[in-house]
Amino acid sequence: MTLPTLTMTQITPARGRAAAVLTAVVALLSVLLTPTRAAAASLEEVTGFGSNPGALTMYRHVPDGLPAGRPVVVALHGCTQNASGYAAGSGWTRLADRWGFSVVLPQQRSANNASNCFNWFQPGDIARGQGEAASVAQMVDRQLADVSGDPARVYVTGLSAGGGMTAVMMAAYPDRFAAGGIVAGLPYGCAQAAGTAYVCMYVGATQTPKQWGDRVRAARPGHTGPWPVLSVLHGTADYTVRPVNMTDLVEQWTDVHGTDQSADATDTVAGYPRHQYRDASGRTVVETVTLTGMGHGQPVDPGTASGQCGTTGPYFLDVNLCAAHHLAVTWHLP
Secondary structure (H helix, E strand, O other): OOOOOOOHHHOOHHHHHHHHHHHHHHHHHHHHOOOHHHHHOOOEEEOOOOOOOOOOEEEEEOOOOOOOOOOEEEEEOOOOOOHHHHHHHHOHHHHHHHHOOEEEEEEOOOOOOOOOOOOOOOHHHOOOOOHHHHHHHHHHHHHHHHHOOOOOOEEEEEEOHHHHHHHHHHHHOOOOOOEEEEEOOOOOOHHHHHOOHHHHHHOOOOOOHHHHHHHHHHHOOOOOOOOOEEEEEEEOOOOOOOOHHHHHHHHHHHHHOOOOOOOOEEEEEOOEEEEEEEOOOOOEEEEEEEEOOOOOOEEEEOOOOOOOEOOOEOOEEEOOOOHHHHHHHHOOOO
């Protein structure tokens, strides 16, 4: 919203009071029209967290009085978003305050990507020790050191391009993360398989489960496990990142975990179908939640009840299920 400005030569004594009122109105509107700025006050920017080869910005949220040995969640925003907006919209910082864990919020820079998307499709940003993937890993190391976090309870999640980067971190740094939550995201190495990011998003890539799994194994040669556990949430009406990507993620990560692609258990979460895929020991290593009728975005459930979190907005969709809450419970953060 653009408001007219007045020069000093236009302000007569009779208009002085009107100008003062206008200035106050402008100040008030600037607050009302930028709701994400209020959330930014709870975030701390961290500099000097490493060599930062991906040129990302690190933000974090640490609840007051957080004891040592608590979990760390890395939350990656989607395209056109930023760290503070994703922190507030997704509900992760509210849950961190409630249950006592810290949140790392990497932020993309427009110099890296004009739409502020994490570059999940760029070879130089998805390999261990390189680019944006290395920057996020350095943030994790810095956070664990600063808050004396539990290195065995580090989790990563993200929306859309942030979901694609979540798959990158799980593949390139499986030793850093116990689990990942991909919301409307894509499998690791998809752009390489399909030849372009847009083919992955709109069509999907044709690979066998073993071919998908091989891409993950190639990202961390010699890693024998354990591999991160995966949760996927995806809308059936998502026309930006097609639901076939959830199928591809299941094929990729069940193969990595050495299990088949047949669900071992089926139930519902907030009325939405959930499928669980278990390894030989009976542990769920991959789960999917299919959000019937939902488009492209982060599932939220605004409110004050115990299972509710998040706020509505562009790409934050009220579907009576808060993805952050579901993931936090799945990861035993409460």
